[in-house]
Amino acid sequence: MQKKLFMKYLFLVCSLFLFSINLLTAQKEYPKNDFIAPLNIPLRLAGNFGELRSNHYHAGIDIKTQQKEGLKVLSVADGYVSRIKVSHYGYGKALYITHPNGYTTVYGHLKKFSKEIQEYVVKKQYEDESYEIELFPTINDLQVKQGDVVAYSGNTGGSGGPHLHFEFRDTETEHIINPILFGMDVKDSKAPVFQNILGYTLDATSQINGQQGTYQLNFSRQNDGTYLTNKINASGILGFAVKGYDSQDGSYNHNGIYEIEMQLNGTPYLNLDFETFSFDESKQINTYIDYPRYINKHQRFQKTFIDEGNQLSIYNLKTNQGKLAIEPGQDYTVTILLKDIEGNTTKIYVPIHGEDKPISKPYPDTKTNFYLIANRDNYYEVDNASIFFPANTFYKNEYLDIKKEDEVLWVHNTEVPLQDYYNLTFDISHIKDSLDISQYFIASLYTNGSPRYENTRLKGNTLSTRTKNLGAFVILKDNTPPTAQAVNFADNQWISNYNYLTFKISDALSGIKSYRATIDGKWILTEYEYKNNTLTFNCEDLTFEGSKHKLELTVTDNVGNSTTFTRTFFRKY
Structure with missing residues (x-):
């Protein structure tokens, strides 16, 4: 009888163990031979999928373009251009190609599109009289074949240097998927780099070496390449967070870690990876990292426990939400494994004595x-x-510190993350400036005291904004118009051999809201690059009659101040 019970128990333990192993290794099979690389160069990554960014996870891979722009960008498979978006920020000039096998690829920060696509876009921009545009071509408008040049790499939008942002998406669900899983050949023989580890006490009675809150663990590298922390004496509910990065062969960029696993006494306890996630959950990153640490020290620690409000789908295993119950008199070994997508692994051991x-x-x-x-x-x-604060603006319940000091309104503090916008309204009826009341706006203050314009609406005697910022707010007035000047040509100059006209525009306080340029009264397409405050006009876009032309550029800031800049030039088209 005892033998039968023992065999049943052994069978149950083995089944649970195998279930855990299968759960951790389960991964959908993606087509690896259907796609080619989007560039004809060895793939070196400046950023990888799931990498931790400000308020979001990186949705693709950033492919280095040899520190230059203008490399040919290829369609990775047959399909059609299903979306084109041109924006000052974000992905800049971006192209979306839908493929018949259920996936869509995205190409961002482009310098320009291929000839056929560029003509299609510019025609629509002139029809709408807008540089920023979003288009949804039909399946028959812009078809492409695998290997076709569809664009040229660039540095547009929120890019910090020349590179190609590249994504895979499930066409039906819009979920983003790690491009490396589709056979993109990125060499990686190096294990992730471990940098630091923190411990956390997660209830009112727990402690680590007699302290509550966040605890810095000391550690050393062992001869076998693993890491061992000093033994800690602890009790109650604990959690841990690690800081580290991964890099691929031929690249020294600090990229994201693909997989993190935590084991308790050798048994898998928590596992997460960056195979796929949805855009809707990307903002949950602020519950995944130690957010106060990020705000105060700009260090991103990844928690191996699931905090309140965290609804991420990246977890494959989450025993007790990754929180460890430490009992007095018991000894534990916590093992944290940092893995890249090729399986290269770094191990960290944390010995704990319950006391x-x-x-x-x-x-x-x-x-x-x-x-x-x-x-x-x-x-x-x-x-x-x-x-x-609408429901679910915050991730969890909070005691808020709200106060008014002189002219500054303090709305709690920047150490607390928000997952949505809230409404902030000021009554400004006490301001006796009725002629120029429209020039007032709400500004939040950076930690150094410099102001940041908040998108402000004026209605009667109130100013209001929707913001995701906490901290200090003030009311400011901006009565100084923007500035505008020509960079590469003078008044009354012949410019027949010029390919581009370039302008410099800027605003010192509330920031630029809009701009409009015309030649001989006809709207022209100008490209705004906010990173260096330039506007550029391609002289080949339009044909004008005669040789003498008048250019007019009007720039308006966020409170309505405007500047109009005029120049006469000569050019035979």
């Missing part, structure tokens, strides 16, 4: 008069300001 110790540094008391319930609407009034 009750008196708490010398307890949690600070953070209670205030304002307690926010995260899953419902919350409304507050302070002096001449009102604050409305």
Whole structure:
């Protein structure tokens, strides 16, 4: 009888173990032979899929373009151009190609499109009189074959240097998928680099070496390449977070780690990877990292426990949400494995001895008069300001520090992340400046005190904004118009051999809202590059009659101040 019970128990343990292993290694099979690389150069990555970025996960891979622009970008398979977006920010000039096997590829930060696509886009831009445009061609408009040149690499939008941003998406669900899983050949023989580890006490009675809160663990590298922390004495509910990066062969960029696994006494306890996720959940990154640490020290630590509000789908295993219950008198070994997509692995061992110790540094008391319930609407009034937080603006319940000091409104602090926008309104009826009231706006303050324009609406005697920023806010006035000047030509100059006309535009306070340029009264397409405050006009875009032409450029800031710049030039088209 005892033998039968033992065999049943052994069978159950083995089944659970095999289930865990299968769960951790399960991965959908993606077509690896259907696609070619989007560039005809060895693939070296400046950024990889799932990499931690400001308020989001990186949705693709950033392919280095040998520090230059203008490389031919290829369609990785047959399909059709299903979307084109041209923006000052974000992906800049971006192309979306839908393929018949259920996937869509995305190419971002482009310098320009191929001839046929470029003509299609410019025609629409002139029809709409707008540089920024979003188009959805039909299946018959712009068909492409595998290997066709569809664009040229660039540095447009929110790019910090020349590269190609490249994505795979499930066409039906719009989920983004790691491009390396589709057979993109990126050499990687190096294991991830481990940099640091933190411990956390996760309830009011837990402690690490007599301290509560965040605890820095000391560690050393062992002869076998693994890492070992000093033994900690602890009790209660604990969690850990690690800091590290991965890099591929031929590249020294600090890229993201593909997979993190935590084991407790040799048994898998938590596992996550960056195979795929949805855009909707990308903002959950602020619950995944140690957000206060990121704000204060600009260090991104990845938690191996699931904090309140974290709804990410990247977890394959999450025993007890990754939180460890440490009992007095027991010994534990926590193993954290950092893996890249090729399986190269770095191991960190954390020995723990369960021991009750008196708490010398307890949690600070953070209670205030304002307690926010995260899953419902919350409304507050302070002096001449009102604050409305819609339900689920915050990830979890919070005591808020809201106060008015002189002319500064403090809305809690920047260490707390938000997952959505909230409404902030100021009554400015006390301002006796009725002629220029439209020149006032709401600004948030950076930590160094410099202002940042918040998208402000004026209605009657109130200014309001929707923002995702916490911290300090003030009301400012901007009565200085933007500046505009020509860079590469003078008034009354012949420019027959010029390919481009370039202008410099800027605004010192509220920022540029719009610009409009015409030649002989006809709207012209100018490309705005916010990174260096330039506007560029391609002289080949249009044909004008005669040789003498008048150019007029009007630039308007966010509160309505405007500047009109005029030049006469001579050119035979």
